[in-house]
Amino acid sequence: MNRIQQKLQENKKLLSIYFTAGYPSLNDTTTIIQDLEKSGVDMIEIGLPFSDPLADGPTIQASSTQALKNGMTTEILFNQLKDIRKSVQLPLIIMGYFNPILQYGVEGFCKKCKELGIDGLIIPDLPVDVYNEQYKSIFENYGLINVFLITPQTSTERIKFIDSISNGFIYMVSSSSVTGSQSGFGDNQKHYFKRISDMDLTNPQIVGFGINNNATFNEATQYAKGAIIGSAFIKYITDNSIKDLSRFVKSIR
Amino acid sequence: MSYNVNEKGYYGEFGGAYIPEMLYPNVEELRQNYLKIMAEPSFKKEFDQLLKDYVGRPSPLYFAKRLSEKYKTNIYLKREDLNHTGAHKINNTIGQILMAKRLGKNRIIAETGAGQHGVATATVCALMGLECIVYMGEIDIARQAPNVARMKMLGATVVPALSGSKTLKDATNEAIRDWINNPVDTHYIIGSAIGPHPYPDMVTRFQSIISEEIKWQLKEHIGKENPDYVVACIGGGSNAAGTYYHFLDNVNVNIIAVEAAGLGIDSGESAATSVLGKEGIIHGCKTLLMQTKDGQITEPYSISAGLDYPGVGPMHAHLSITGRAEFMSITDNDAMKAGLELCQLEGIIPAIETAHALAIFEHKKFKKEDVVVVSLSGRGDKDLNTYIDYFKL
Numbered sequence: 001m002n003r004i005q006q007k008l009q010e011n012k013k014l015l016s017i018y019f020t021a022g023y024p025s026l027n028d029t030t031t032i033i034q035d036l037e038k039s040g041v042d043m044i045e046i047g048l049p050f051s052d053p054l055a056d057g058p059t060i061q062a063s064s065t066q067a068l069k070n071g072m073t074t075e076i077l078f079n080q081l082k083d084i085r086k087s088v089q090l091p092l093i094i095m096g097y098f099n100p101i102l103q104y105g106v107e108g109f110c111k112k113c114k115e116l117g118i119d120g121l122i123i124p125d126l127p128v129d130v131y132n133e134q135y136k137s138i139f140e141n142y143g144l145i146n147v148f149l150i151t152p153q154t155s156t157e158r159i160k161f162i163d164s165i166s167n168g169f170i171y172m173v174s175s176s177s178v179t180g181s182q183s184g185f186g187d188n189q190k191h192y193f194k195r196i197s198d199m200d201l202t203n204p205q206i207v208g209f210g211i212n213n214n215a216t217f218n219e220a221t222q223y224a225k226g227a228i229i230g231s232a233f234i235k236y237i238t239d240n241s242i243k244d245l246s247r248f249v250k251s252i253r
Numbered sequence: 254m255s256y257n258v259n260e261k262g263y264y265g266e267f268g269g270a271y272i273p274e275m276l277y278p279n280v281e282e283l284r285q286n287y288l289k290i291m292a293e294p295s296f297k298k299e300f301d302q303l304l305k306d307y308v309g310r311p312s313p314l315y316f317a318k319r320l321s322e323k324y325k326t327n328i329y330l331k332r333e334d335l336n337h338t339g340a341h342k343i344n345n346t347i348g349q350i351l352m353a354k355r356l357g358k359n360r361i362i363a364e365t366g367a368g369q370h371g372v373a374t375a376t377v378c379a380l381m382g383l384e385c386i387v388y389m390g391e392i393d394i395a396r397q398a399p400n401v402a403r404m405k406m407l408g409a410t411v412v413p414a415l416s417g418s419k420t421l422k423d424a425t426n427e428a429i430r431d432w433i434n435n436p437v438d439t440h441y442i443i444g445s446a447i448g449p450h451p452y453p454d455m456v457t458r459f460q461s462i463i464s465e466e467i468k469w470q471l472k473e474h475i476g477k478e479n480p481d482y483v484v485a486c487i488g489g490g491s492n493a494a495g496t497y498y499h500f501l502d503n504v505n506v507n508i509i510a511v512e513a514a515g516l517g518i519d520s521g522e523s524a525a526t527s528v529l530g531k532e533g534i535i536h537g538c539k540t541l542l543m544q545t546k547d548g549q550i551t552e553p554y555s556i557s558a559g560l561d562y563p564g565v566g567p568m569h570a571h572l573s574i575t576g577r578a579e580f581m582s583i584t585d586n587d588a589m590k591a592g593l594e595l596c597q598l599e600g601i602i603p604a605i606e607t608a609h610a611l612a613i614f615e616h617k618k619f620k621k622e623d624v625v626v627v628s629l630s631g632r633g634d635k636d637l638n639t640y641i642d643y644f645k646l
Contacts, residue, residue: 051417051549052535054429055273061416073547098271099534103548124273125534149274153436158277173275176436 003091003119004145004168007042008204014226015217015253016043016206017233018095020063021080022072023049028242029080030087037090039246042226045122048077048096055124057180059231063238074104078112085117093147095122106135110142120145120168128158132165147171152192156199163201172196172205172224180231182210185219193223217252256501256568256577262450265575267541267567270449271534275433279441280537282356284451290355291348291458303347304462307380308337310344312463314470314626319598326619329474330601330629331467333492340604340631341460341492342373346442348459350377353440360384360439364428366393366421366488367558368400369631370444375409385409388427390420393558400635418552421562425536445489446566449537453494453566460495467626468499475624482619484509485628486610488524488559490566492630497578507579509617510569511610513555514582524553525582526565527573535564541573556585556639557605559631583612589643591615592633604631605639 007014017036021029029046036044049064049072056064084092094113101109101123113121121144126135128148139146145168150159153176162170174189175182185193189210196205204225211220212232220227229252236248262268262284270280290296304310313332321328333341346363353361361378363385365371371387378385387404391413394401404411417423425443432441446453446460468478483500485493487510500506515523523529530541535550542564543551555561565573572578583591592608595601603611607630619625633640640646 051551052422052426054426054537055275055433057430058416065417068549075547097534099544099550100548102533103531103544103546125271125537127269127271127277128274130269130271151275151278151436153278154274155278176275177434178275178430181434 002143002145002168004043004093007091008169008225013221014042014206015249016045016226016228017041018045018047018228018230019233020047020049020060020067021077022067022070023063023234024066024237024242026070026072026076027080029077030084032242032245033084033088033092035242035245036249037088039249041090041249043091043093045093045095045228046077048074048094048100050097050100053097055178057178057231059180059234063234074100078116081116091119092117093120093122094118098123098126107138110138110144113144114142118144120147122147122171124149128162128165136165149173150196152176152188159196159199159201163203166203168203169225170201170203170205171228172207174207174210174220177209179209185210185216190219193220197223214252254575256572258450258454258568264568264571267539267570268450268453269539270537271539272449272537273433275436276429276449279432279436280449286356287352287451287455290352296351296355299351300348304344308343308347309335310462311466311470312336314467314474316474317599320595323598324614324619325621327624329471329480329624329626331463331496331626333463333628333630334601334603334607334632338373338376339634340369340373341463341495342370342444343376344462344495345444345456345459345491346370346373346377349440349442350381350383353383353442354381356440358438358440360386360435361442362386362388362428362431362439363442363444364388364421364424365444366390366424366561367635368393368397368404369559369635371409371411372400372403372407374442374444375404375407378409379407386431387411388414388424388431390414390418390424392419393421393424397558420552422550429536445491445562446494446568447489447536447538447564453538453568456491457494457498457568460491461498463492463495463628464497464499467496471624471626479503479506480624480626482507482509482623482625484511484610484613484625486511486560486606486630487565487569488562488606489564490569492628494566494568496628508572508577509613510572510578510580511613512580512582513557513560513588513609514584515554515556517584518582522554524555524560524562526563527580528582530565538567540564540567541570557588557609559604559606560609581613581616583609587612587615592640593644601629602633603629604633605636607631
């Protein structure tokens with residue numbers, strides 16, 4: 001069983017943290033991953049920076065731009081991760097846009113991920129149907145879980161389809177927005193969380209976008225299996241440093 | 254072989270809709286409705302009426318006698334520069350604003366580089382009384398002040414794109430982000446034949462009026478409706494798509510696509526995507542684009558802001574790969590010379606984008622009896638400062 005699937009079976013609400021690889025400094029990647037594990041998070045999303053991150057708000061965009069300026073590339077990230085499984089047990093997911101993966105070669109990318117001990121991928125601009133028709137078997141051959149997004153606008157029928165081709169969790173985008181653009185959840189979102197929860201899907205849901213403190217973490221996980229924090233974490237390491245990550249994690253739960 | 258889009262939204266291997274799930278409902282709504290709406294008699298009537306009474310169509314097909322004499326062939330100019338707002342862009346914005354209204358949208362967003370598409374969008378929003386927000390790179394705002402002022406006079410809000418390189422590519426990213434944040438009430442009027450399916454096809458269909466008119470106008474001129482060549486400049490490729498559309502399947506009509514070579518193909522300062530680009534994903538479609546080997550999208554360069562785009566529409570990527578179109582690239586210097594030459598030989602000041610298409614006559618020999626139709630996609634008023642600086646006028 002994949003590490004993600006094992007983690008999802010634990011009887012607790014999961015906290016997943018996203019960070020942009022190569023930010024704030026090129027070689028912070030392994031330190032951040034190791035410290036996040038020590039701080040008690042449950043899952044880590046390693047962001048492969050992209051020049052044109054369409055689904056991201058200003059915070060993650062800026063971190064991506066800086067990471068690329070620092071010299072981050074796919075090859076360098078893979079190199080940084082080559083011994084990561086000697087020290088880290090948590091599920092690791094790479095989150096990136098499709099073009100850099102396409103240029104690396106989808107199969108080569110998946111093969112490398114398996115070698116390094118990466119458990120899954122989140123590729124926001126790889127459409128569900130293209131994945132299903134062209135890439136699903138490759139991902140499965142290398143034991144990678146592909147995570148799909150749903151939003152408040154996603155139709156019930158499409159959610160059921162996405163559930164049927166998922167084999168880990170569903171990334172439930174909390175609102176119609178790019179990352180890092182809101183504070184607090186309103187009734188609409190709570191209603192949406194409940195609606196999805198009531199669908200009794202095969203795959204558990206983890207909420208992302210708009211989680212930035214203890215209150216929003218608790219609200220999101222009232223109905224979902226866990227929550228993902230990205231922009232708020234990037235903002236924390238921008239305003240402070242990567243030295244005391246446990247302070248951030250403790251402020252969430 | 255078909256050069257048109259297939260039912261899945263692809264031109265050969267190019268096209269598709271590579272979009273985050275957050276955009277899926279908007280794009281899907283458009284995909285399911287655009288052909289139906291365009292086929293409605295009331296839509297057609299309103300579109301045609303506005304093109305006639307408001308845009309001033311049909312635009313003339315003009316036999317450029319002195320230019321033809323100089324290059325010893327027969328050159329016809331399709332005068333899109335005479336359209337309201339000064340370029341072909343308005344054909345598409347008229348179509349899309351009518352589409353937006355039928356989809357029940359009351360808020361319009363657009364991206365713009367030099368400001369031509371922004372002005373054309375602000376114009377139709379004023380015409381229809383809809384809210385208009387135009388995203389424009391901070392750097393472009395600074396260098397295209399008159400068009401920024403035009404958009405403001407027309408009632409649009411111009412929002413600076415502060416991310417990335419702060420130019421057209423980033424303005425497009427910002428417009429897409431706005432659409433993600435406003436999925437219900439907003440329509441995104443993309444200005445070129447790019448973006449996720451159905452945009453390239455929809456924009457092409459709205460621009461196809463150009464080749465539709467060329468056919469009957471040429472018949473009036475010379476008694477036959479097919480030229481030997483159709484020529485257009487290409488940034489994203491909307492004027493080219495419209496100019497080629499009704500000739501795509503007739504292989505006796507040669508297609509020439511003219512890209513901006515900037516300071517030269519190998520100079521590192523170029524926008525010749527068909528030469529320098531590789532297959533990849535940009536702004537929601539699979540096409541040829543300029544990128545690093547690591548898949549990061551790079552900044553193109555051209556003296557002409559309208560050709561300064563790192564990708565090319567998926568239809569054109571397909572025309573390039575299949576060899577259906579001949580792609581040529583023209584440097585800044587050659588384009589500027591050709592622009593000035595048209596002023597002096599024909600009394601027409603062309604947009605610098607268009608001047609690239611005109612520059613091919615110095616590089617390619619045509620037969621005496623050939624009929625060559627060039628899309629004169631826009632007028633040069635907006636480029637006066639560039640002309641002034643370049644020629645020290």
